[in-house]
Amino acid sequence: MKKLLYIAVICLLAVAFGTLPDDEVYVPVPKNWPKPAYDFSGNPITKEKILLGRALFYDPLLSADGSVSCASCHSPYNAFTHTDHKVSHGIYDRIGTRNAPALQNLAWSTTFMWDGAVHHLDAQALAPIHNKDEMDETITHVVQKLNASQLYRGAFYRAYGDSIVTGTQVLKVMSQFMLTLVSQNAKYDKVMRSEQVFTESETKGYELFKQHCASCHKEPLFTNNGFENNGLQPDSIYKDGGRIKVTHREKDSLLFKVPSLRNVAVTYPYMHDGRFANLQMVLFHYTNGIYKSTTLSPRLKKPIVLSENDKRNLISFLKTLTDESFLHNKDNAYPKDFFTER
Ligand code: HEC
Ligand code: HEC
Numbered sequence: 312m313k314k315l316l317y318i319a320v321i322c323l324l325a326v327a328f329g330t331l332p333d334d335e336v337y338v339p340v341p342k343n344w345p346k347p348a349y350d351f352s353g354n355p356i357t358k359e360k361i362l363l364g365r366a367l368f369y370d371p372l373l374s375a376d377g378s379v380s381c382a383s384c385h386s387p388y389n390a391f392t393h394t395d396h397k398v399s400h401g402i403y404d405r406i407g408t409r410n411a412p413a414l415q416n417l418a419w420s421t422t423f424m425w426d427g428a429v430h431h432l433d434a435q436a437l438a439p440i441h442n443k444d445e446m447d448e449t450i451t452h453v454v455q456k457l458n459a460s461q462l463y464r465g466a467f468y469r470a471y472g473d474s475i476v477t478g479t480q481v482l483k484v485m486s487q488f489m490l491t492l493v494s495q496n497a498k499y500d501k502v503m504r505s506e507q508v509f510t511e512s513e514t515k516g517y518e519l520f521k522q523h524c525a526s527c528h529k530e531p532l533f534t535n536n537g538f539e540n541n542g543l544q545p546d547s548i549y550k551d552g553g554r555i556k557v558t559h560r561e562k563d564s565l566l567f568k569v570p571s572l573r574n575v576a577v578t579y580p581y582m583h584d585g586r587f588a589n590l591q592m593v594l595f596h597y598t599n600g601i602y603k604s605t606t607l608s609p610r611l612k613k614p615i616v617l618s619e620n621d622k623r624n625l626i627s628f629l630k631t632l633t634d635e636s637f638l639h640n641k642d643n644a645y646p647k648d649f650f651t652e653r
Contacts, residue, residue, distance in 0.1 A: 349417070360470045364485045373440055379401055379445065392414075393410075396585065409549075419532050516627045519621055551583065554567065591622070
């Protein structure tokens with residue numbers, strides 16, 4: 312009898328704290344964060360689906376010649392960006408026009424791509440799959456290849472109870488994996504949770520950050536999800552107008568999505584075209600390089616003045632945004648077992 316009571320209590324506790332496997336929280340929402348923008352009711356998260364999305368993310372089967380996977384350009388150890396190249400390198404050594412952004416906290420994003428061309432995460436994978444310079448494939452052909460694979464048919468059966476793979480399922484499971492990429496455990500977060508303290512230099516850097524940067528790179532996600540012109544000299548190679556490509560409005564010329572600065576120390580090179588190799592160059596841009604075009608953000612019209620010491624402090628603060636537990640989370644890495652165990 313006593314034993315039964317113990318079991319009942321343990322079960323109740325498990326339900327209350329959400330630790331039963333079915334209630335497992337795959338996309339944690341930290342306490343002081345806004346609500347995610349992604350509507351999970353249209354794509355209920357399960358363990359099998361996440362694993363499937365993760366396998367697809369790392370599988371070069373998604374490209375025309377089986378040479379390029381999503382992870383070729385989005386590497387887990389750099390917060391899912393590509394540090395070897397200024398702009399992306401895809402299939403047949405073709406070169407794109409933009410720098411691969413980090414993939415993290417995507418459940419909170421309202422638009423995707425540097426110009427916001429994609430409005431829903433579930434549509435995102437279509438872009439690289441169909442892009443001639445990236446994967447040069449079609450979703451229809453990807454689905455055919457998956458239906459011809461015993462491994463994937465089995466996995467889709469476990470996930471959906473049906474072994475016929477559809478394009479919608481492919482896109483939804485890929486979203487599920489990407490939604491689980493939550494970075495919320497950097498030193499910054501630990502300081503906010505009163506588990507650690509900033510050094511003197513980091514504290515000074517944080518003050519400077521709040522003063523000069525946080526209006527666009529807004530805490531706690533370090534982006535305001537908006538589009539801004541941060542004063543980059545227009546590039547002469549790609550002639551990338553940014554947001555205007557989507558809206559065709561003159562006032563959006565040279566506006567780009569404000570990127571999150573979480574894990575920024577490892578997501579170099581910086582900006583939509585990877586023009587700056589390191590954070591020193593980025594700060595030099597904000598203090599000395601602002602290009603005054605008609606659409607320059609009003610927030611950057613007044614020059615930002617930083618001493619060498621200020622810059623060091625600001626960089627110390629930016630480094631507190633590096634989340635080692637995210638970068639080295641084995642649940643985000645290549646799922647070796649998926650490909651070998653069955
Ligand atoms: C050849 C390199 C390359 C490959 C392969 C690639 N990407 Fe990307 N990814 C990029 C680049 C470059 C951008 C930014 C493009 C733009 O802004 O126009 C991007 C943007 C994104 C974004 C938007 C992020 C944001 O915050 O705006 C997501 C999500 C994404 N990719 C997921 C994927 C997935 C899923 C795959 C595989 C199906 C994939 N990528 C394959 C280079 C690549
Ligand atoms: C007016 C809004 C605004 C302000 C203020 C601002 N930024 Fe930015 N920041 C942006 C935009 C927009 C981009 C992307 C621009 C692009 O690539 O074309 C960006 C890009 C960056 C990047 C590159 C990130 C990456 O992944 O490529 C870093 C680093 C950065 N900003 C740091 C800072 C710092 C530090 C400050 C304060 C000194 C600051 N920003 C102030 C809007 C702003």
